[in-house]
Amino acid sequence: xxxxxxxxxxxxxxxxxxxxxxxxxxxxxxxxxxxxxxxxxxxxxxxxxxxxxxxxxxxxxxxxxxxxxxxxxxxxxxxxxxxxxxxxxxxxxxxxxxxxxxxxxxxxxxxxxxxxxxxxxxxxxxxxxxxxxxxxxxxxxxxxxxxxxxxxxxxxxxxxxxxxxxxxxxxxxxxxxxxxxxxxxxxxxxxxxxxxxxxxxxxxxxxxxxxxxxxxxxxxxxxxxxxxxxxxxxxxxx
Numbered sequence: 001x002x003x004x005x006x007x008x009x010x011x012x013x014x015x016x017x018x019x020x021x022x023x024x025x026x027x028x029x030x031x032x033x034x035x036x037x038x039x040x041x042x043x044x045x046x047x048x049x050x051x052x053x054x055x056x057x058x059x060x061x062x063x064x065x066x067x068x069x070x071x072x073x074x075x076x077x078x079x080x081x082x083x084x085x086x087x088x089x090x091x092x093x094x095x096x097x098x099x100x101x102x103x104x105x106x107x108x109x110x111x112x113x114x115x116x117x118x119x120x121x122x123x124x125x126x127x128x129x130x131x132x133x134x135x136x137x138x139x140x141x142x143x144x145x146x147x148x149x150x151x152x153x154x155x156x157x158x159x160x161x162x163x164x165x166x167x168x169x170x171x172x173x174x175x176x177x178x179x180x181x182x183x184x185x186x187x188x189x190x191x192x193x194x195x196x197x198x199x200x201x202x203x204x205x206x207x208x209x210x211x212x213x214x215x216x217x218x219x220x221x222x223x224x225x226x227x228x229x230x231x232x233x234x235x236x237x238x
Contacts (some may be wrong), residue, residue, distance in 0.1 A: 001208040002046055003228045003235045004077075004193070005039040006218035007032055007068070009061045010052040016219045017052075027222045032061065036068045039221075042229040045236075047076045048195075048216045050100075054081025057139075062087065066094035077193075079126055079163070088119055100163055103128035103136040106143045109153060120158035124193070125150075129180075130167040134203040147187075161213065162190045169197030173219055176203045185210040199225055204237040 008015055014035045016027035029035050036047055044124070049068060054060035060081060069076045069091070078091050079100025086184035091099045101123055105112040116123050127150065128135040134143040134150070154162065164184050166177055176197040185192045185207075194207040207215045215237070220226035228235040 001212055001237045002214045003044075003198075003205070003226070004046045004048045004214050004216045005044050006050060006195070006216050007036050007039070008050040008052055008218060009064075009080075010056075011058075012053070012061060012064075015052070016222055026219065032064050032073070033068055036072055040074050043234045044074060046214065047072055048072055048079075049076055049078040049118050051078070051080030055103075057081070061064060062074050062090060066090065069094045070095050074200075076138065077124060077163075079124070085115060085118070085120055088115060088123070092119060092122055098122065098124040098160055100124045100126045102128065103143075106134055106136055106145060106150065112153070113157060116157040116159050121160045123159050125154065125159055125190075126163045126165065128165040129184075135167055151187060151189055159190055161193055161194060162188050163193045163216070164188070164195075165216075166196035173197075173199045173223070173225065175199050176206055178206050181207055181212070182210040185212055199210045201226065201231075201237070204216075208237045220231045232233050 009032050014029040014032050015025045017024045049065050051061045065078050075097040077098035077100060078096050082101050085105035088099050099122055103127055136143045154179050166180055169177055181194055191213040193214045193216060194212045198215045198217045199220045200203055217226055
């Protein structure tokens with residue numbers, strides 16, 4: 001299982017938010033391309049790019065994200081406010097390995113089915129969970145749909161993976177919710193990437209034992225509480 005650094009962009013700068021709340025930034029860095037390349041220089045095998053501006057309905061960062069995808073030298077997954085076929089196609093053409101769809105996919109299942117079949121094995125469904133409910137629109141609202149139903153739909157579609165973000169622990173550096181992670185990985189019919197709360201190597205190991213294919217890490221990497229570039233097997237957890 002691999003550790004994937006998060007490059008979250010708000011107001012065109014790299015940030016780390018607490019619980020997804022605007023204004024809670026603890027990390028602010030000016031140049032997304034430079035930040036992404038720095039993680040690759042440290043040995044990151046993959047990059048996780050999130051356009052918070054697009055998620056919050058502001059001007060998007062797709063051009064700089066496409067530049068990162070083309071120049072980083074490692075596979076990239078990209079998400080945040082992706083709600084049209086044109087946006088998906090732009091990232092596919094740039095070379096993104098996985099495109100994360102969330103709000104639009106959860107609220108319009110027919111669109112999800114159409115896009116999954118049009119771009120087989122390119123889409124990753126983002127399921128952001130807060131207090132047991134699926135959060136949408138930049139984590140500002142709850143979707144009126146059950147996780148069980150979503151899983152039943154996923155079982156029939158060429159979706160490459162599911163990104164599970166636990167908003168309750170996101171950015172707080174208190175560790176993952178072990179029971180939550182284990183249950184989600186067990187129930188989900190697709191490969192799971194875990195995000196939210198990964199603070200120390202034990203958190204990454206918990207996700208690995210649960211069967212996750214990777215963990216997305218933000219705050220802990222930027223603050224240095226998790227330093228996978230110093231491990232015997234850099235950026236890999238068994």
